[in-house]
Amino acid sequence: MSQKRHSPAAVPFKLTSRALANGESSAQQQQGQLGERDSKGQTLTAQVPFTPQRASKLSAKQLHLRGKAACLTSKTEVTAQAKLKSPTPGPLTATLSLSELEETAPVSVIEDVLPANLASALLQELSHSGPDWVRGSWWMFGKQHAAPRTSAYFTLPHAEAFDEKTADGAALDVSAEVSRLPASPALVQAAAVIDHLVSERLTTQAAALQPDDRAAWASTYALANFYRDGQECVGAHADKMTLLGPRPIIASLSLGAGRVFRLRPSATAPLHQGREVSFLDIQLQHNMLVIMWPPCQEAWHHEVPRSKGIQRHAISGEGRINLTFRRLKPAWAARAPQCRCNQRSVMRCSSSRPKPKKGSVQSSSGPSTASWLGRPGAGAPDRGNFQPRYYYACDNTQGPGCGFWQELPMQHEPG
Ligand SMILES: O=C(O)CCC(=O)C(=O)O
Numbered sequence: 474m475s476q477k478r479h480s481p482a483a484v485p486f487k488l489t490s491r492a493l494a495n496g497e498s499s500a501q502q503q504q505g506q507l508g509e510r511d512s513k514g515q516t517l518t519a520q521v522p523f524t525p526q527r528a529s530k531l532s533a534k535q536l537h538l539r540g541k542a543a544c545l546t547s548k549t550e551v552t553a554q555a556k557l558k559s560p561t562p563g564p565l566t567a568t569l570s571l572s573e574l575e576e577t578a579p580v581s582v583i584e585d586v587l588p589a590n591l592a593s594a595l596l597q598e599l600s601h602s603g604p605d606w607v608r609g610s611w612w613m614f615g616k617q618h619a620a621p622r623t624s625a626y627f628t629l630p631h632a633e634a635f636d637e638k639t640a641d642g643a644a645l646d647v648s649a650e651v652s653r654l655p656a657s658p659a660l661v662q663a664a665a666v667i668d669h670l671v672s673e674r675l676t677t678q679a680a681a682l683q684p685d686d687r688a689a690w691a692s693t694y695a696l697a698n699f700y701r702d703g704q705e706c707v708g709a710h711a712d713k714m715t716l717l718g719p720r721p722i723i724a725s726l727s728l729g730a731g732r733v734f735r736l737r738p739s740a741t742a743p744l745h746q747g748r749e750v751s752f753l754d755i756q757l758q759h760n761m762l763v764i765m766w767p768p769c770q771e772a773w774h775h776e777v778p779r780s781k782g783i784q785r786h787a788i789s790g791e792g793r794i795n796l797t798f799r800r801l802k803p804a805w806a807a808r809a810p811q812c813r814c815n816q817r818s819v820m821r822c823s824s825s826r827p828k829p830k831k832g833s834v835q836s837s838s839g840p841s842t843a844s845w846l847g848r849p850g851a852g853a854p855d856r857g858n859f860q861p862r863y864y865y866a867c868d869n870t871q872g873p874g875c876g877f878w879q880e881l882p883m884q885h886e887p888g
Pocket residue numbers: 696698707712725734775776777795797
């Protein structure tokens with residue numbers, strides 16, 4: 474495995490936000506400081522010479538503005554395609570607006586999240602090193618299968634706060650599966666923008682959050698995937714919680730080619746216009762952020778399906794980089810028991826999805842993730858149907874494994 478070092482050279486970038494042009498009072502007040510409208514009245518840009526040193530000083534005000542601005546763009550442009558199920562005749566697909574999407578699934582979608590030149594610089598460096606990252610594997614039906622993507626693990630500055638033992642534990646969990654690399658200045662800067670944006674939005678999600686996520690959120694590592702072309706993908710899954718603990722926040726940045734991000738309910742399906750949602754497709758674009766709020770990992774699966782004719786990007790062609798920014802929780806990371814293969818077991822969640830009895834009518838009081846997120850007006854939550862069960866299991870990717878399985882008694886949460 475080659476470990477390319479990133480040069481600390483200056484990366485020029487400019488702050489760009491179409492959203493500012495859509496007008497929002499506090500954003501408009503900042504206009505003079507950040508830029509001007511382009512000839513189509515679509516884009517406000519400010520030329521800000523970017524050096525890694527300078528970038529770390531990007532003011533909280535600028536970061537704040539970016540979050541607000543991007544949010545405005547999203548509201549007018551992002552939609553999701555829903556595939557619906559119905560026992561009665563009627564449309565089986567629907568286009569959801571961003572706010573309908575956010576009411577239906579515990580996600581936020583934000584366009585143009587990084588300054589445009591920072592996003593380009595990051596795509597440039599990561600799509601260059603991506604083909605050299607490790608191709609993970611899994612064991613099924615007596616055979617080892619290679620993952621249809623390559624992956625890397627980047628440690629971020631906030632990780633320094635954790636002690637060595639925990640850092641070791643983290644390495645044990647991921648090192649066999651992914652390359653472990655130092656974060657470049659551009660990646661550190663991207664993490665700062667995303668941490669700020671996630672922290673800013675925590676207040677609207679408060680009800681769903683763990684106590685230690687409520688004040689502010691800072692990622693400690695980023696997991697990266699490189700998808701060479703439309704044939705590379707990730708199947709439906711919920712992320713392992715070994716390092717994160719239950720109900721994690723995961724902020725997922727897309728760079729490069731456009732792909733579909735599919736969300737499928739794994740607990741009771743939510744309803745859209747009285748019909749059960751089978752899945753939701755979000756068209757991911759370059760520089761788009763999807764924040765998966767709790768209980769996304771508990772109640773939904775996500776995937777990036779194979780696709781033909783994907784939207785190419787000028788820098789990476791059909792190549793796509795995904796970076797998921799995550800926060801390692803030391804108490805959880807240190808807790809995972811060894812399985813009988815002498816490997817660290819992994820923590821997952823299973824959510825029971827009650828099967829409707831034959832002939833029964835689907836009730837409209839299915840669990841509303843929107844209500845779990847503390848948003849008003851989305852119907853009463855029916856937590857009775859939603860019983861996440863966390864467990865540790867053997868995750869041997871090289872052989873048949875030992876079958877180790879241990880359910881977590883949740884009353885002993887380390888927090
Ligand atoms: O590529 C993506 O958008 C998703 C990646 C993902 O789900 C993961 O790394 O766990």
